Amino acid sequence: MDLDFFSLEATGKTIADLTSAAPLIPAKTPVNVAWLNDEDDYDRLRTVRQIDDAGLLPVPIFAARRLQSKKHLFDLTEKLRFAGAQGQVMVVGGDPSIASGSFNSTMDLLRTEWIEKYAIKRVTLPGFPEGNAAIGYRSDVALLGEKVKLLESCGCSVSITTQLAFDPNRILNWISQLRNVGVGQPIQIGIPGPTKRDLLLRFARSFGVSARGLNNVSDTVDGIVDFSRLVCLIEQGLQRRNLADVAVHLYPFGGAKVTVEWLNAVKTRHTSRKMLA
Numbered sequence: 476m477d478l479d480f481f482s483l484e485a486t487g488k489t490i491a492d493l494t495s496a497a498p499l500i501p502a503k504t505p506v507n508v509a510w511l512n513d514e515d516d517y518d519r520l521r522t523v524r525q526i527d528d529a530g531l532l533p534v535p536i537f538a539a540r541r542l543q544s545k546k547h548l549f550d551l552t553e554k555l556r557f558a559g560a561q562g563q564v565m566v567v568g569g570d571p572s573i574a575s576g577s578f579n580s581t582m583d584l585l586r587t588e589w590i591e592k593y594a595i596k597r598v599t600l601p602g603f604p605e606g607n608a609a610i611g612y613r614s615d616v617a618l619l620g621e622k623v624k625l626l627e628s629c630g631c632s633v634s635i636t637t638q639l640a641f642d643p644n645r646i647l648n649w650i651s652q653l654r655n656v657g658v659g660q661p662i663q664i665g666i667p668g669p670t671k672r673d674l675l676l677r678f679a680r681s682f683g684v685s686a687r688g689l690n691n692v693s694d695t696v697d698g699i700v701d702f703s704r705l706v707c708l709i710e711q712g713l714q715r716r717n718l719a720d721v722a723v724h725l726y727p728f729g730g731a732k733v734t735v736e737w738l739n740a741v742k743t744r745h746t747s748r749k750m751l752a
Contacts, residue, residue, distance in 0.1 A: 476710045477722040478742040482534070482636065482663055483734075484726055486511055487518040490525050496731035497529040499739075506531050507565050507599070507636070507724075510538040516551055520558045527559025534599060535560045538569030539578035545587060547576065552593050565599040565636065568609055585622065590629045598626050602637040602662065604649035608683030616652045623658050636724045637665045639684045641692055643708040650718050663724040664709060668734025669699050678728055699729070703741050710745065 482505040485493045493506065506526045508519055519535060526533040535555050542548050568581050578584045581600070589595070600622055606612030619635065626633050635653075640646050650662060667675060672695055679686045692705040706723070713721055727734035 476664075476706070476713055477720075478706075478738065478745060480722045481738060482507060482722075482724045483531075483731065484509060484724070485522060485526060485731075487514045487522050489727070489731070490522045493531075493727070493731045494525055494529045496735055497531060499732060499735045500531060502530045503532045505534045505563065505599075508533055508535045508560075510536050510541055510567075510569065512570075516554070520554055523555055523558040523560050532563065533558075533560045534563050534565055536565045536567055537584065538567050539581050539584045540569040540571045540574040542578050542584070543576040545577065545589075548578075548584065548587070548589060549592070552589070556593070562594065562596040563599070564595055564597075565601070567601045570609075572609075581622065582618075582625070585625055590626070590631055595631060597632045597634065599634050599636050602635045602649070602653075604637055604640040604646045604664075605642060605684060612683075614649075614652070616649070616656060616658075619653065620656045620658055623660060632660075634661045634663065636663045639665050639667065639679060639682050639726065641679075641684065641686060641705065642688055643692060643705060643712055646709060647712040647716060647718070650713075650721065651716060654718060659720065661720045661722065663722045665724045665726055666702050666705060667700070667726045667728050668730070668737050669701050670729040672698050672700050674728055675700050678726070701737070703737075703744070706741055707745075 483493065484507050486509045508522050508526070510519065523533040523535055537548070566581050566584060600619060602619065603615045607615050623633050646664060653662070676686055689700070692702065692708060694701050694704060723738070725734050725738060
C-alpha cells in the first residue's frame with residue numbers, strides 16, 4: 476500500500492479545519508468536496524476556492540441525483556472551474572433515492588457530452604467493498620468495469636475511492652475481483668483517522684456500513700478509535716495477493732491535523748518494519 480500518497484475529504488463545515496492543517500499536507504493533495512443536503516452550490520464553490528488557495532487540489536463531487544438538469548450540471552462545472560477546480564472531479568449517484576432532475580444514476584451523467592465539453596482529465600468513481608446500500612448491497616464490480624470502459628473511451632483517466640469499509644478480507648476480495656475483470660486503475664481505500672467512537676458509529680450508520688467487526692481491526696483508547704491495525708492488515712493482504720496501485724483516502728472525522736499526523740506515524744512504523752524485515 477502506498478502511504479506516501481493520500482487524498483482527503485472536506486465540506487463547508489470542515490474547510491477551516493482542513494486549511495489550518497494545510498502546512499502538514501503535501502501540495503496538490505486531492506481533497507474531495509462532498510455534496511451535502513444542507514450545503515448549496517455557493518457553499519461548495521467557497522470550499523473549492525479555499526482548498527485551491529491553500530495549495531491543495533479541489534476535487535468537487537458531482538452527485539447525479541442532486542443535479543436538477545444538464546444545464547445545472549454545465550453551469551455548476553463552469554463556476555467550479557472558475558473557483559479553482561481544474562480537470563478532476565468525482566462522480567457519484569448521490570444519497571437521494573429520487574432524482575432531482577434527469578440523472579437517475581452516474582451512468583446517465585457520464586453518457587452526456589460533459590467530459591469532452593469541459594476537457595475533464597480525471598474522474599474518481601466511488602467503490603463499495605462491503606456492498607452499496609443504494610443497490611441493496613449488491614456487488615458494484617461489474618458496474619465499475621462498465622464505467623471505467625466508458626470513461627477510457629472518452630480519453631479520461633480514472634481512479635476509484637471507496638466508502639468506509641472495516642472488513643479487510645472483504646476489501647481485499649473486492650480489489651481482487653476488480654483486478655480479475657480488468658480494472659487496473661488506482662484504488663484508494665477509505666479509512667478514518669482517529670475518531671471518537673460514538674461519532675464514528677454515527678458516520679458508519681449514515682453510510683450504511685456495518686461496524687460489527689470494529690474491535691478486530693482497530694484499537695480504542697480514551698474513546699478514540701485508531702485504525703492502524705486495519706491499515707496493517709490490508710497492507711499484509713495486498714502483499715500476499717500481489718495487488719498493486721492501492722493507496723488510502725482519509726476521512727478526517729476527528730480533524731485533518733490529527734488525521735495527517737496519524738498517517739505519518741503509521742507510515743513511520745511501516746517503514747521501520749520493512750527495514751527490520
